Amino acid sequence: MSISKISNTFKTWIGILPFFLFVLVFLVIPSLNLFVGAFQDSKGNFTFANINLLSDLYVLKSYSVSLQVSLITSLLGGIFGFFVAYAITLGKIPRWMRNVLMTFSGLAANFGGVPLAFAFIATIGHTGFLTALLKQVCYSGVGGVQICPFDIYKNGFNLYSLAGLTLAYLYFQFPLMVLTIAPALEGLKHEWREASENLGANTAQYWWHIALPVLWPSILGSSILLFASAFGAFATAQALTGGSIYLVTILIGQQIRGDVLNNPNEGYALALGMVVIMAVCVTGYTILQRRTARWLKS
DSSP: OOHHHHHHHHHHHHHHHHHHHHHIIIIIHHHHHHHHHTTBOTTSOBOSHHHHGGGSHHHHHHHHHHHHHHHHHHHHHHHHHHHHHHHHHTSOOOHHHHHHHHHHHHHHTTOOHHHHHHHHHHHHSTTOHHHHHHTTOOEEOGGGOEEOOOOTTTTTOOTTSHHHHHHHHHHHHHHHHHHHHHHHHHTSOHHHHHHHHHTTOOHHHHIIIIIHHHHHHHHHHHHHHHHHHHHTOOHHHHHHHTTOSOOHHHHHHHHHHTSSSOOHHHHHHHHHHHHHHHHHHHHHHHHHHHHHHHHHHO
16 A cells, blocks of 8 residues: 555544544443443442342333323424424425524524523513413403413413423424424425326325325434434423423432432443433434435435
8 A cells, every 4th residue: 555545544534533532432431331330239240130120110100201201292393393394495485584494493403401491481480471471461261251360370381390391392302303304305306296296196195195105214213313302301301390200311310419329320220221212213213314315316
């Protein structure tokens, strides 16, 4: 091999070396440490006791709540995000509006944690400005009697409940759907629509027989990505509810910090269960995205 080729190869690899170092330090090593710690006791001896914790009813409930929130937000965020993405890609809205919505989606999809929780508390908390604004609204009660003010908390809403947490998650879920599904919608070829119309198909038939079968892998893959995003969220739920809703991420944090039983190894075992679920989600998303890419390139 010539010196020039060696130099070019070195320059190529030196450019991506920081990426591999980042992955090694912040992903590979922590994951290996988590896997090993899940099978150790506090003295470093091998044990299955931590893994057996995954069958505990309390732990199963925390997984169930996390899965429930993730499923609901991925479905609602996916549906809402799909229609927003359709409006800005295939709809006839002004181009400046498309730029505004795409910019907002890029920002909102990465807006989470404590700032997001604070924003919702300041907006629709017990003393939020929107809550105060709605209290100026009157509504008709039983018998047509005008009732003032309209208090959302006295009408069943609670920001610090599962419903409130779901609403907060949707703030970053649907923009993420917009960002991931918009390229697939843009990849629909105009020739397909024209060919279907020439053959006598209406809009509903085009979407049912052509567009949706092509987009379905991308829609499902994007929904899986939304599911994984909600399943791994921690800071927003912790800051918004104070840990009153026991998601599995909150339970892991309490175990590792020692708020409950001070057994980090049990926290590793709980995290290992999350890693398995997340790995399944990532694998499914990758497979579906590859299938979508083949469709759109054909």
